[in-house]
Amino acid sequence: MNTLQAIILAIIEGITEFLPVSSTGHMVIASSFMGIAKDDFTKLFEIVIQLAAILSVVVIYWKKFFDFSRIQFYIKLIIAVIPALIIGGLFKKHIEAMLETPIFIAIILLLGGIILIFVDKWFTNPIINDDAEISNKKAFLIGCYQTLAVVFPGLSRSAATIIGGMQQGLTRKTAAEFSFFLAVPTMMAATVKSIYDVYKNSPEVLSTDNLGILAIGNIVAFIVAYASIKFFIGFLTKNGFKFFGYYRIILGIALLVIHFFIHPLTVS
Incomplete structure (x- = not known):
């Protein structure tokens, strides 16, 4: 991976992280087109810069x-992140295998888009307007929805948790914000695990040059995500999911056409 490729992936991550379109799916597809998806550093890069983008939420x-007086807020995040930690640990090899098959991600993008077109009609009477009203049980159930995105790359962690929140009675805005907060411990755990695995099994990946590229990618991802997050909140609150559903369907179909009629999508 060179610096330009890192910047391209970081921009894609920053734009798509908070949108219900799967940032991971977009980065895997983009890195496949650039011919770097199979590289161990690329796999690490795509996980670590997600944490950088998500840290824009903290800012x-x-x-x-x-606000440390709101101890229940942190407890809910801990409860909600547990399912993803367990499922992620159990299905790590499965997830890595799916990430090496862009065609699978294209199909999930398409199917997820169909769901997003109709999701606004399913939950029309939200009753929770603040995260303080979210019970521990509801937080856990939202966390269970997050595991769907863990098992099926391309589904979108953001989409899964926001829909999970709406199913539990949260407004779109409250569900989106809780999804953002939940992403912080989720991606922090994923980043630490990924860096540890690379350090243990392939320490040469953490070369000085690669660390420099990783630093650039993190900075770009953070800046772009910071600029895009408020846009998404406003757009989602006003317009709902339908636009993103159509986008996913168009992208999924386009990728399938490319794969079957132009050039197979592979990570090599």
Whole structure:
């Protein structure tokens, strides 16, 4: 991976992290087209820069995130992240295998898009307008929805948790914000695990040059995500999911056409 490729992936991550379109799916597809998807450093890069993008949430919502008088807020996040930690650990090899098959991600993008077109009609009477009203049980159930995105790369962690929140009676805005907060411990755990695995099995990946590229990618992902997060909140609150559903369907179909009629999508 060179610096330009890192910047391209970081921009894609920053734009798509908070949108219900799967940032992981977009990065895997993009890295496949660039011919770097199979590289061990690319796999690490795509996970670590997600944490950088998500840390923009901490900056934007710093008053809420660092209000230590709201101990229940942190307890809910811990409860909600547990399912993903367990499932992620159990299905790590399965997930890595799926990430090496862009065609699978294309199919999930398409199917997920169909769901998003109809999801606004399913939950029309939200009753929870603040995360303080979310019970521990509801937090856990939202965390269970997050595991769907863990098992099926391309589904979108953001989409899964927001829909999970809406199913539990949260407004779109409250569900989106809780999804953002939940992403912080989730991606922090994923990043630490990925760096540890690379350090243990392939320490040469953490070369000085690669660390420099990783630093650039993190900075770009953070800046782009910071700029895009408020746009998404406003757009989602006003317009719902339908636009993103159509986008996913169009992208999924386009990728399938490319795979079957132009050039097979592979990680090699």
